[in-house]
Amino acid sequence: MSDTYCNVAIVGAGPAGIGAAAALGEAGIKDVVVFDREAQAGGIPRHIHHPTFGLLVFKRPMSGPRFIEKIIARCKDVRFELETSITGIEPAGVLAAASCKGSRTIHARHIILATGAREKPRHPRLVSGLRPQGIMTTGALQKFIYGEKLSPFKRPIIVGTELVSFSALATLRAGGAKALAMIESNSRISAYRPAMGFGALMGTPVHLNSQLVDIGGRDKVEFVTIKGPDGTKNIACDGVIFSGDFVGETALMQSSHLEMGIKSRLPLVDNRWLSSDNKTSVIGNCVHPADMGDQCYLEGLEAGRNIGQILTNKVDNTSGEFVAISHDPGIKFLTPGAVRITLGQPQKTDIRLHVRAPFWGKINVVQNGKVVYSKRHRCQPARRITLHNVDLSGIEQTQQNSPTVQTLPQIEVKLV
Ligand SMILES: Cc1cc2nc3c(=O)[nH]c(=O)nc-3n(C[C@H](O)[C@H](O)[C@H](O)COP(=O)(O)OP(=O)(O)OC[C@H]3O[C@@H](n4cnc5c(N)ncnc54)[C@H](O)[C@@H]3O)c2cc1C
Structure with a gap:
């Protein structure tokens, strides 16, 4: 096994990884390498041809491939090593890599993990039935229709009503197919309400308060059984698209030394995207499954700028105690999931979160038993609440006679 060396090793050439690479190049950091297991850089947006990218970054809408082309053009002095899978992370900036040329160890001054997210496939959703052809996620559908120019079915149903579910409607239309129904277990859609108008325009009804209970068909999908307010019924169809319900691509982190959220099972990072190992940052949708492409790119830029400053000794925000923020089981995940605390130093941060089920009420942040934030929020699972x-600067001071003893805080976010 050979050894190679670089300044910064970025794992994942999606919008987040490309953003970090661009910022590092701008900061004058040489020898930045972006690794991706795919043969082409760009991550998920490579397969999305409708104009849902670019508004935040370029102030105009564009397709995923065009967005990727434009952000890659901003990367100076960056090397892309494609068809290379990263198979392990170790402390002190060490990665294990494998490609058709063999395996090797990569040593970097800093590692950035940007491995993205994917939709939950059928298996973990526990839907009964056989395994006929014609069951896939929106991501796979987009590869078929935009990548391979193939239409896997003509009249499928879509499970889920997140933004990506409506994106599946648009993709089906591009492939000459039409969804017969969208199925949502909650009493309202997960995406913002105007998306309903798009569904109506496409002639696709949304079944609210409904669940997919069975998929029928031996070789190909023939029907689905749904359970809703009017009881159980079958809908004849030729495919099922499981959309949304994103999970982070975290296999690499799960088997590493990096601290993971106990309830979220996602890598914990502080508000500068540094993980529990201050030589490793984690950014993009593997930390918060899943935000839009523009947001992930901007986040990559922010993380890259910070690492550029650390590597050129302009700032040092890598020290301090890494303290996980615990949370209510009704919260799916928080970003940041931790804070780096140096006793006596002020600490203010935005906390973004996603809930598991619709919730309307107070969200409290409690530090050592004291409420330091309290506000009412209307939350939907697919929406980011900030x-x-x-x-978080009020560090507990326990005076036992004297001297004063300072202790690290315990921080919890609660749904009240
Ligand atoms: C089906 C679908 C539709 C979407 N539609 C839209 C949309 O219309 N508009 C929008 O703004 N956003 C959309 N999104 C979200 C958007 O794709 C993401 O915000 C964006 O791609 C996330 O960027 P990322 O860099 O975090 O991850 P990704 O784009 O997922 O990139 C991660 C990269 O990491 C690589 N990788 C992972 N593990 C390894 C490893 N071990 N070794 C080497 N390489 C690795 C992957 O190959 C991939 O290229 C959609 C997402 C999905 C799944």
């Missing part, structure tokens, strides 16, 4: 400027 708690602005949460003040």
Whole structure:
């Protein structure tokens, strides 16, 4: 096994990884290498041809491939090593890599993990039935229709009503197919309400308060059984698209030394995207499954700028104690999931979160038993809620006679 060396090794050439690479190049950091297991850089947006990218970054809508082309053009002095899978992370900036040329160890001054997210496939959704052809996620559908120019079915149903579910409607239309129904277990759609108008325009009804209970058909999908407010019924169809319900691509982190959220099972990072190992950052949808491509790119830029400053000794925000923020089981995950605390130094941060089920009520942040943030929020599972400027600087001071003893805080986010 050979050894190679670089300044920064980025794992994942999606919008987040490309953003970090661009910022590092701008900061004058040489020898930045972006690794991706695919033969082409760009991550998920390579397969999305409708104009849902670019608004935040370029102030105009564009397709995924065009967005990728434009952000890659901003990467100076960056090397892309494609068809290379990263198979392990170790402390002190060490990665294990494998490609058709063999395996090797990569040593970097800093590692950035940007491995993305994917939709939950059928298996973990526990839907009964046989394994006929014609069951896939939106991501796979987009590869078929935009990548291979193939239409796997003509009249499928879509499970889920997130933004990506409506993106599946648009993809089907591009492939000459039409969804017969969308199925949502909650009493309203997960995407913002105007998306319903798009569904109506496409002639696809949404079944609310409904669940997919069975998929029928031996070789090909022939029907689905759904259970809703009017009882159980079959809908004849030729495919099922499981959309949304994103999970982070975290296999690499799960088997590493990096600290993971106990409930979220996602890598914990502080508000500068540094993980529990201060030589490793984690960014993009593997930390918060799943935000839009533009947001992930901007986040990559932010993380890259910070690492550029650390590597050129302009700032040092890598020290301090890494303290995980615990949370209510009704919260799916928080970003940041941790704070780096140096006793006596002020600490204010925004906390973004996603809930598991619709919730309308107070969200409290409690530090050592004291409420430091409290505000009512209306939350939907697919939406990001931001708690602005949460003040975590009040470190507990326990006076036992004297001298004063300072202790690290215990921080918890609660749904009240
Ligand atoms: C089906 C679908 C539709 C979407 N539609 C839209 C949309 O219309 N508009 C929008 O703004 N956003 C959309 N998104 C979200 C958008 O794709 C993401 O915001 C964006 O791609 C996330 O960027 P990322 O860099 O975090 O991850 P990704 O784009 O997922 O990139 C991760 C990269 O990491 C690589 N990788 C992972 N593990 C390894 C490893 N071990 N070794 C080497 N390489 C590895 C992968 O090959 C991949 O290229 C969609 C997402 C999905 C899944």
